[in-house]
Amino acid sequence: MHHIISTREYTTEMYDEILELAEKLEPIARGEVSSKIMDGKVLALLFFEPSTRTRMSFETAMLRLGGQVLNLGQVEASSIAKGESLSDTIRVTSQYADAVVLRHPREGAALMASECSSAPIINGGDGAGHHPTQTLLDLYTIKRESHLENLNVALAGDLKYGRTIHSLCYALSRYHAKINLVSPPELQLPERIVDDLRKANIDVTITHDMEDVIDDIDVLYMTRIQRERFPDPTEFNRVSNSMRITKELIQSAKPDMKIMHPLPRVNEISYDVDDTIHAAYFKQAFYGVPVRMAILCKVLGMEDKIPEAKR
Ligand code: CP
Structure with a gap:
């Protein structure tokens, strides 16, 4: 079966x-x-x-x-x-x-x-x-809206609890993507996944600041900081508004840089980004x-x- x-x-x-x-x-x-x-x-x-x-x-x-x-x-x-x-x-x-x-x-x-x-x-x-079916549709979106070969991607937001991120990391490693991890220190990707990526010879960088990577990436994969995953609500309150994609932030991005998000979003992508050529998250939902x-x-x-x- x-x-x-x-x-x-x-x-x-x-x-x-x-x-x-x-x-x-x-x-x-x-x-x-x-x-x-x-x-x-x-x-x-x-x-x-x-x-x-x-x-x-x-x-x-x-x-x-x-x-x-x-x-x-x-x-x-x-x-x-x-x-x-x-x-x-x-x-x-x-x-x-x-x-x-x-x-x-x-x-x-x-x-x-x-x-x-x-x-x-x-x-x-x-x-x-x-979330394996999300990963498959994420790959499809990258293939249709950008490219899977020589991809330079930023995975951002809640990398600790984000199941879409966990699944996607392994898939991107199959395509030898360069992976930039962008999160608050409290929400970093679990060490075991970082180790797996490095064992697969994936070029992984870790930063807390989107401005470190925004100029160079082909795809920015943003995720929601998920209130429902936090055992302690005060920990959620501390990080909940720490990452936000704005029109101003993406001004220096490559013209064909695409922004993806598994959705739902709360406030991590401002609504005025939706009308830019970078926004691919609603197409992603269709895919x-x-x-x-x-x-x-x-x-x-x-x-x-x-x-x-x-x-
Ligand atoms: N991306 C995703 O899993 O969205 P839903 O939670 O709405 O199914």
Whole structure:
């Protein structure tokens, strides 16, 4: 069974395969071409944490491919509220659906689910662990809006708890990107990930000041400082407004520098940046649809049914 739990062990060929499938699926994702590839297939969405993009882009992907979606909905309206365990919930849900997307606050929840599920599990984010489908759409965005070869990228914001960052680091290392880590000292990337990057011969720089890197980078990947991950609210208050991308800050950036963000944002990118040629974060949110279509086709073994892209 093909689960998607973490992209940490993915090879460049595995990433490239999904990116190529996504490109073929883009006309269907845009609604320009209709499809029945997933006719008769059911995708279950189990979200134990809030989500807009992951949940809705998976739903859009499945519906545009002609499949159907089962949504657990509010946790309070399910038997979890009566004390049912996550493992029993997965055992049951996986009998109703052909694949299950799980978002859960506990790191390792998706891996545990994959061990008791009778259907493929797709990790939609597990606490501060991993967010592999976000990583795949991030790579796709970089490929479409910038370039994956010889990339000089800044990863900024909450590098400590940011699961999108953790997953993306390993993916970027496959493409030998130069990685600049920009965060408040309290929110630095975990040392074990920095070590892994250096062992893979990745050029890693660490700074607390965006101005150190803004002139040279091709992509600035900004993230939210996540209130919900802090055990101590006073620690959150100390760092919550410490990083902000403004129009003024990006004035010296390369003309084709792109700003990405997994979203939601709170105040880390000012709204007047949205109208600049640098802003790629809303396109990135759209790219979640073709990429998640590609993931569904891969997980359900339907890659051969994808039509060639007509551009
Ligand atoms: N990027 C992302 O995971 O967004 P949601 O939390 O809205 O799904």
